[in-house]
Amino acid sequence: MATYLEFIQQNEERDGVRFSWNVWPSSRLEATRMVVPLACLLTPLKERLDLPPVQYEPVLCSRPTCKAVLNPLCQVDYRAKLWACNFCFQRNPFPPAYAGISEVNQPAELMPQFSTIEYIVQRGPQTPLIFLYVVDTCLEEEDLQALKESLQMSLSLLPASALVGLITFGRMVQVHELSCEGISKSYVFRGTKDLTAKQIQDMLGLSRPAVSMQQGRPLQTPEQPPISSRFLQPVHKIDMNLTDLLGELQRDPWPVTQGKRPLRSTGVALSIAVGLLEGTFPNTGARIMLFTGGPPTQGPGMVVGDELKTPIRSWHDIEKDNARFMKKATKHYETLANRTAANGHCIDIYACALDQTGLLEMKCCANLTGGHMVMGDSFNTSLFRQTFQRVFNKGYNGEFRMAFGANLDVKTSRELKIAGAIGPCISLNAKGPCVSENELGIGGTSQWKICSLDPSTTLAIYFEVVNQHNAPIPQGSRGAVQFVTQYQHSSTEKRIRVTTIARNWADAQTQLQHIEAAFDQEAAAVLMARLGVYRAESEEGPDVLRWLDRQLIRLCQKFGQYNKDDPNSFRLSESFSLYPQFMFHLRRSPFLQVFNNSPDESSYYRHHFARQDLTQSLIMIQPILYAYSFHGPPEPVLLDSSSILPDRILLMDTFFQIVIYLGETIAQWQKAGYQDMPEYENFKHLLQAPLDDGQEILQTRFPMPRYIHTEHGGSQARFLLSKVNPSQTHNNLYAWGQESGAPILTDDVSLQVFMDHLKKLAVSSAS
């Protein structure tokens, strides 16, 4: 093993796991002194081209409280046909099917390279995937038209056997029956009244038992189609019908008087969608896809009244406790989200409007169920169209990149306990011996449900070392963690993916350098960021920042090399060197700063931050900046105002935005039209290069980033200026005596100032 970097890389490739520490401190006390908790980023369904699933059931440990899956770390007695669980040390006989195993004839799960393995199991009837469109009709004509087209298009992307359903809403909520000839039927609900699941099912006529028992009439037709058939139909059967139906969708006909918002019953519509699926297809993969063009304005879950003169709540209002609908609405959506999650369904929110749409209140719907959240300005934009299309993207093997109803079970060896998880999941409240009492994120359980996930969905899982200091772990022994993810594959198969990893223990007092060297600062930054963002959801922003700062200072104190009270002597080892910078940008990021962001935007950013994998998360924390110039090939440059030079084209990727920025000179050249002159073809190429690279990013990113093409002095340049480290501001413009770069008009501290302070505090003996 060459370096830890490679090791980390390799592990991530193979298991989809990145630990903050790759050598674990062997006692609780030491672990806490490490400041950054022992935790990992897990991408349960990481795409593995080289991992063919096996077609049999996993072998489980027979201890009821353990049930760990047989894995390469287990000790096997080939003669006795026994294996010892590496978590609880229970000795288990192999099942009869394994009679023929031997050291040379090992099942896959025992081979070291299969630390991650996927089983296909046969359990229960397979139900087709379900897509329930919940469509807002209070849109502008153009928007609605675009949305209708997108929806119609999506029908061709769905698996042929998938069931689709359509609910539209405006002032009323309509559940469309899809199998009607000659007349189109829909069930209509008032948009102001919340209904229980039972009521909804009764009203939709889904409570069949009651109906058929009613009179014991002899007419019972034996082969009655499933009740749900009226509202959820296989795509291949009704795509024509549904296409027509979508085509005929009209804007909500109720008049909206001047100065009013249209009445939009999003809350009830979602409630009905949830109730409908709950009653008909519990515990099967289903997506409720909500398309909304504005805030809910009536009924349960309303976010703002219909008076236009009252603007939708801002962070300012929230701080002043002036958002009268927020709490109630949030509660409504939380209840819905929990119900949805309990049934294994997920809710996507596609919100396209220029103003806020209530994502703040509705965020839990997507967050708790693993659904997507997409925010755009209009349905009539490629941002929405492509994003939506990408939901139905297929993977390398022609399968949809989505999975449903995952159940993640984490098992640890005795020295570890599970503190919690942060990601698009809910707790399954599985208490057990390996569950810590200290919660980080969603804790108190060893199992979580992820209703919808895709190959990039990543959870942060936090552990606690519980081994006492006075019970040293034998040298060379390893701690182990097993992740068992059961899920419904997009092909509707039930699959189980098992990842078992092990790491060395080390005594922090004697082997700190090992531990230090095995620090994964990228993973650590993301893991700390997730914790911070998670806290920011419920705590005051400044508190979170202070907490982050303190953690950073403590880390620096612990791992920095310095002389007391001498900031200049402060040094960090290579494995920590980038960490403070990540923290600096994290502090400035929209995940923790709400200034200049609407509550909806904050919710949107945080939503994505809590589910993306490490690479993407890092981009979000610290955007990537590339420079294109005649001076050489494109190169990554510092995210610093000093990188903004007149003869450069900059390409910034913040995950949410792709910004292409033409330096002053370049912009002038472009205006002069040099790119059109044959003799300046190289200039043309230079202009084109960032566009091509941008396209590349756009192609793969979900959701589609906002694509911004701007130039020096352009209004949209603010997207770039707000991200770069303000090393030059109006305050110090000439202090550095440099002519390069662009001054940023801000009072924010720059990285240099930040680092100075950090050093000072780290070396201070006072703290």
Added chain:
Amino acid sequence: MSVNQQAHTGPPYGQPQPGYQGYQQPAYGGQSLPGVPRSQYGAYNGPMPEYQQPVPPQGSLRAPPTSGAPPPASGASHPSGHLAYSQFEHGDVQNGIPASAAPMQRPPASQPFLPGSGSTPVSQPSAFQQYGPPPASVQQLSNHMAGMTIGTATASAPPPAGLGYGPPTSVPPVSGSFSPPGSGLYTPYSATQGPPPTSVPQGLPVAQPPFPGQTVSTQRLPTQVPGFAPPPPSTGVGPSSYPPTTGAPRPPAMPGPPLPGQTLAGPPSSQPNHVTSPPPPAALAGLHPGPPMSGLHGPPPPTHPPQPGYQMQQNGSFGQVRGPQPNYGGAYPGTPNYGSPPGPPPPPKRLDPDSIPSPIQVIEDDRSNRGSEPFVTGARGQVPPLVTTNFLVKDQGNASPRYIRCTSYNIPCTSDMAKQSQVPLAAVIKPLATLPPEETLPYLVDHGESGPVRCNRCKAYMCPFMQFIEGGRRFQCCFCSCVTEVPPHYFQHLDHTGKRVDFYDRPELSLGSYEFLATVDYCKNNKFPSPPAFIFMIDVSYNAVKSGLVRLICEELKSLLDYLPREGNMEESAIRVGFVTYNKVLHFYNVKSSLAQPQMMVVSDVADMFVPLLDGFLVNVNESRTVITSLLDQIPEMFADTRETETVFAPVIQAGLEALKAAECAGKLFIFHTSLPIAEAPGKLKNRDDRKLINTDKEKTLFQPQTSFYNNLAKDCVAQGCCVDLFLFPNQYLDVATLGVVPYQTGGSIYKYAYFQLETDQDRFLNDLRRDVQKEVGFDAVMRVRTSTGIRATDFFGAFYMSNTTDVEMAGLDCDKTITVEFKHDDKLSEDSGALLQCALLYTSCAGQRRLRIHNLSLNCCTQLADLYRNCETDTLINYLAKYAYRGVLSSPVKTVRDALINQCAQILACYRKNCASPSSAGQLILPECMKLLPVYLNCVLKSDVLQPGPEVTTDDRAYIRQLVTSMDVAETNVFFYPRLLPLTKADVDSDSLPAAIRNSEERLSKGDIYLLENGLNIFVWVGVSVQQGLIQNLFGVSSFGQISNTLSALPVLENPFSKKVRSIVDMLQGQRSRYMKLIIVKQEDKLEMLFKHFLVEDKSLSGGASYVDFLCHMHKEIRQLLS
């Protein structure tokens, strides 16, 4: 009875003119009394010639008797005759009007007759003669006269004549002013009447026949009093007994045997009015009959005595029995006893039905007297012809009786008088009544932007009674006397009589009824209304689908939608339509014209109803025709396999209401509903039908709604102008009392088709539906009745809602809906100025135009009770009493209500007896001429299903009828309570006319005939067991009685005159009623006959209702108790 009658009929058939008499006779046979009327009928029908023939003889006879004074009258001309009568009667009876009415009737009737039979003349003569003898007992007579108004009137009339004869001329004055004189005359009468019995037979036209010449009699009689006529000949036969009592008795008595023919004629006239007259004759008969009628009387006398026992005297005729006693005292020693109830207990008890006032007779008299000339409304306080009479109305300043009818056209000046008389002062108003094509609709007046000219203080609208003063610059209100400036644009000079010069150019100055165009001030929210909408809401639960109802409705609607009401000459209706189906949930349909196919929107949230769509629910029929047709085609298919049996109801109404609210218009919901709404929803009902409650204090709960929910809903509906018409198709109890609340309070209608079967009920339902959809209707209506100072409208009955004490609010008001308004005094009235009513109805027309319809009516005021009694209208009175009683059952036990009714009527009659009739024996029943039918009609009300249900009457039926009656007009209540019974076999196949009706009693039916009975809801065709096969073949197309199917819902269409005639009669009757009547074939002695007998209202009913005769006795007893 029937047997006897038949026997009679038999003879008449054979003997007299077979064809004619045959028919008529049987009928007559049934009705002994009708003699007189018949004569009239006969005359009308065509027998005229015959009559005349007979007349001559009589005439000759009469001539002499009348000769003195009467001759001129009688002989001269009818008019004169009338006059004479009227005078007489007035004098005698005091009931100027009734008397006049009676005479009037006669004249017309008699006119033809006069020459021959001239009933009037005859009577007079007879009277004279009689009087002659009676003088001694004059007073009694007078009493009779007074009391008997009609009967007496006639009877009395004669007497005065008798007295007056010498002074016939003087008589009028005397009679008019003094009852005594008349009475004096009368008394003798009564006394004599005892004897008159003999005359009675004569009195009945029949009577004459016997005398004059049998020939004549046969002819006339047959037609007229076939029964009688026959009797004479057949004396021996059963009928004999009848005839004697009725016709025979009197005439003889009166005329004295000597002038029988003539006298008879006289009496008969009297008889018609007052059945009583005959009875006395009976009593007398014993005496007199001997001679003239002997043959007839022979039997009668015995029978008669018993009658007297009843002591029933109507206008005098009833009194006979008693009268006789007192008067006869000597003559009838025994009878007196009878007079007193106890006296003639067992055998005598039987009062001859022919001797008591006959509705048929009254109707016929009025028809013949008043049907020929238009009723001109110029004069104040005129009593219009009866509702059963066909007449034209000329509006000359008062509203047509088609719009307003009053219980009395002469109002007591003081409340004391009103209280004393107990006669309710009420008006029955039908503001949007349909007029016959010959009469013009109210003119539409536009007073421009400032709106109709109104009194400043009481806000009464400009009307013919407003007095212009100061050269036309101001007008004084006729209601409150306030003086108001005439607006400049309305100014006009006055002519020398004080009338405006433009008097005849302005409907509001010259007519009783007209319309104003309302301005925006008269509109809700100060916005002109949108055109109204019709929403069809169809129950598609299992029952409705299975019975084929849903398909039927959908099919019908396809064509019916072309016939929505239109305003005037507009090309297409402005009314928009919408469709809803429902079972446990509601389905709305979007039928917007731009859609390729209809859209169905299901609303399951019945707990909180709303309308799921705005645009496309209410559409113009022509624009959306293809979509609507497609929808109506699909509805039956969509629900063909439904298994949903539960329904909701209140949410359906709410849905309609919400839809109208959303569309900001008024409208009407047509709800087709099949079952008790037990599905979980607001307004859910439970089955609470409990027959055990009947006759308990809790019975009223059966009429009350189960929950107040519907009352509140109705209130909301009214506020929006949402009228609900309900078509019910129940197979079991569905609580009409509760379901009907909303239709009732919103001015809607309920139609009920129990056990609906496509084959049998389809026509009825479709006809009702068509009519209901097409009929003229106003929306969002408010009616206020203003009165001149002194009286005030205090109580209202009908289908409406009232949020305050003066305004009657109706979400919808159609041309059949009637509101009965009761007035009370709050001050004195003056005879000079009379009393005025102005009924103003503000409504939205079917094209969405806001209008005011104004009806004005002026009434007389009186200080003499007699004037009141003389100007009453019993039909209207019954309309009021029935509505009053039917409302009473909501709050009081039915028995209490019944007792109160009887008591009030007893008081009315007792008051008359005490204050208006001349003193007479307490044993005499004396009825005011105008109210002589009060007992029989009242008995019908008391026996009606609501107040005394038979075992087969369901709770729903009672509730249904209760609500139905509450909106009925006078004509409808008249026929509803006293059904029309027509002998079909007597119909003249060559003419358009109806056969003469007969009285509703089984004994009037003949085995050999076919009868038709209609009451506005049902038509029964009753077939006697021994009807000729030929007739059966002709009518039913089967060869024998046994083969007639009683499941027929319509008569087969057969090409023969009889079938055609009968069917045309049925069609004609159907056309007269607002609802299509159910046709039921009843075979004699068949199970169904029980049902049929229920409608023979003069008989004892199975549920314990008294027979007419018994009830009359009871009334008399009550009256006597009050008097003593």
